[in-house]
Amino acid sequence: MTRINLDVQPDRRQRAIRRVRDRNIIIPTFAQMKNPELIPNIVKEKLRNVGLWDVNPLNLFRITWKNEQVSHGGGFGGVNFIELPSSLTGTPARVIGLIGKWFPTGAHKVGAAFGCLVPRLVTGQFEPSTQKAVWPSTGNFCRGGAYDSALLGCESIAILPEGMSRERFDWLSKIAGEVIATPGSESNVKEIFDKCWELRASGQDLMIFNQFEEFGNYLWHYEVTGHAMEEVLRKVMGPRDEYRGTVSATGSAGTIASGDYLKQVFPSSKIAASEALQCPTLLENGFGAHRIEGIGDKHVPWIHNVKNTDMVVAIDDNAVVSLARLFNEPAGLGYLVRQGVPEDVASRLNLLGFSGISNVLSAIKMAKYYEMGEHDIVLTILTDSMELYGSRLHEMHEEYGEYTELDAAAHYAQYLQGASTDNLIELTYADRRRVHNLKYFTWVEQQGRTYEEILAQWHERDYWKDVQKQVAEIDAAIIELNEAVGL
Numbered sequence: 032m033t034r035i036n037l038d039v040q041p042d043r044r045q046r047a048i049r050r051v052r053d054r055n056i057i058i059p060t061f062a063q064m065k066n067p068e069l070i071p072n073i074v075k076e077k078l079r080n081v082g083l084w085d086v087n088p089l090n091l092f093r094i095t096w097k098n099e100q101v102s103h104g105g106g107f108g109g110v111n112f113i114e115l116p117s118s119l120t121g122t123p124a125r126v127i128g129l130i131g132k133w134f135p136t137g138a139h140k141v142g143a144a145f146g147c148l149v150p151r152l153v154t155g156q157f158e159p160s161t162q163k164a165v166w167p168s169t170g171n172f173c174r175g176g177a178y179d180s181a182l183l184g185c186e187s188i189a190i191l192p193e194g195m196s197r198e199r200f201d202w203l204s205k206i207a208g209e210v211i212a213t214p215g216s217e218s219n220v221k222e223i224f225d226k227c228w229e230l231r232a233s234g235q236d237l238m239i240f241n242q243f244e245e246f247g248n249y250l251w252h253y254e255v256t257g258h259a260m261e262e263v264l265r266k267v268m269g270p271r272d273e274y275r276g277t278v279s280a281t282g283s284a285g286t287i288a289s290g291d292y293l294k295q296v297f298p299s300s301k302i303a304a305s306e307a308l309q310c311p312t313l314l315e316n317g318f319g320a321h322r323i324e325g326i327g328d329k330h331v332p333w334i335h336n337v338k339n340t341d342m343v344v345a346i347d348d349n350a351v352v353s354l355a356r357l358f359n360e361p362a363g364l365g366y367l368v369r370q371g372v373p374e375d376v377a378s379r380l381n382l383l384g385f386s387g388i389s390n391v392l393s394a395i396k397m398a399k400y401y402e403m404g405e406h407d408i409v410l411t412i413l414t415d416s417m418e419l420y421g422s423r424l425h426e427m428h429e430e431y432g433e434y435t436e437l438d439a440a441a442h443y444a445q446y447l448q449g450a451s452t453d454n455l456i457e458l459t460y461a462d463r464r465r466v467h468n469l470k471y472f473t474w475v476e477q478q479g480r481t482y483e484e485i486l487a488q489w490h491e492r493d494y495w496k497d498v499q500k501q502v503a504e505i506d507a508a509i510i511e512l513n514e515a516v517g518l
């Protein structure tokens with residue numbers, strides 16, 4: 032059965048082709064995003080004059096983990112990643128994070144948005160000349176969606192909670208056609224869904240790209256992030272090293288799909304999902320508000336392959352905001368260097384946004400739980416960087432005053448060296464079913480998914496493989512559209 036609807040609507044597709052041609056747009060394939068060596072030289076040459084965040088359709092080709100780390104005119108290299116030393120993490124295990132900062136918009140969510148939008152565009156299901164693309168989000172997905180929409184020449188509506196960082200709103204107001212702020216903060220996802228229903232009922236001609244249920248999001252990460260992670264492993268793994276697992280916060284549960292790919296390549300590896308301790312939905316069916324921007328919760332995303340998830344980890348948001356100061360204030364960085372953290376690592380800790388810090392803490396807990404040693408590797412994701420949280424640092428400075436060496440020592444000891452295996456469970460079969468069952472209340476009761484499908488997700492052997500296989504079909508449809516456009 033097809034999970035991503037690829038039925039072609041010929042008339043609308045013709046109009047999409049005209050639109051794409053008029054705007055000189057070439058759409059990259061998943062294969063090119065995985066491997067930019069496949070990008071035509073003419074595109075690479077033109078990119079020499081294009082900034083990383085510019086609203087220029089050529090930047091569709093920069094939806095890749097392999098961008099050169101420059102803000103203007105960059106080419107492509109290897110996957111961007113950073114390995115964090117044990118002087119920082121307190122575990123001998125090798126903790127490696129893929130870096131999201133070097134995507135356009137400063138976060139990898141442009142990829143998730145591409146994965147949702149492009150299959151609809153190339154089949155003619157979404158018509159860019161008349162329809163608006165709606166991007167419900169806790170922040171970066173709607174930034175990515177609004178950005179991709181602008182590159183592809185369509186109107187967009189961004190939806191995000193009013194409590195998200197000022198940087199997100201400032202930038203969105205310049206890119207999205209409309210920005211809707213829903214009540215609450217990070218974990219108020221239900222309010223976002225309610226707004227979507229309101230928009231559906233409004234009679235406007237729009238298409239909602241709900242990242243929490245769109246398999247294009249799952250697929251982009253399975254294929255592009257999964258392969259990027261594998262490349263990192265092939266590069267860094269010595270003969271005695273072992274890849275032990277991936278850990279990722281589940282905002283929409285797109286990123287964690289990379290673990291599904293890696294588990295197929297390394298069958299003994301594990302997948303851990305993390306969330307905020309102040310909103311422990313996966314851990315204990317809990318709820319609450321938290322400050323780890325981007326990772327939502329109070330529901331289980333439809334596209335989370337829970338049966339394949341081995342562990343749940345909850346991270347205290349106090350640890351995250353405190354480490355954000357440690358990693359970015361001069362007194363914090365000075366202290367870290369004196370503890371043996373190499374200067375070139377300390378100077379790059381601003382690559383970790385709030386959820387990146389949370390992911391690293393989750394990786395440390397996972398490593399400690401499985402008693403990993405120096406030859407064990409844990410992968411995680413640094414979705415965005417501190418570039419999007421400057422206002423938060425400023426607010427903390429106002430509230431708590433100067434960051435001192437004493438603060439640094441306390442935070443380093445408590446949250447890094449002292450990280451423990453509390454608030455963590457290794458999921459049994461029954462635990463996984465308990466988490467999966469939570470989907471019912473959001474998706475079947477509220478959001479129109481069927482009873483049959485929630486059972487199929489759990490019981491059908493090939494349910495997730497059917498999504499994974501669709502990448503070839505989507506790439507073929509992209510190539511066909513590009514050929515019809517004839518640029």
Ligand SMILES: Cc1ncc(COP(=O)(O)O)c(C=O)c1O
Nearest residue numbers: 171282283284285286325386414
């Ligand atoms: C900053 C940040 N971190 C983590 C995530 C979670 O990633 P995913 O939605 O792929 O689970 C998001 C999602 O929007 C995010 O914006």
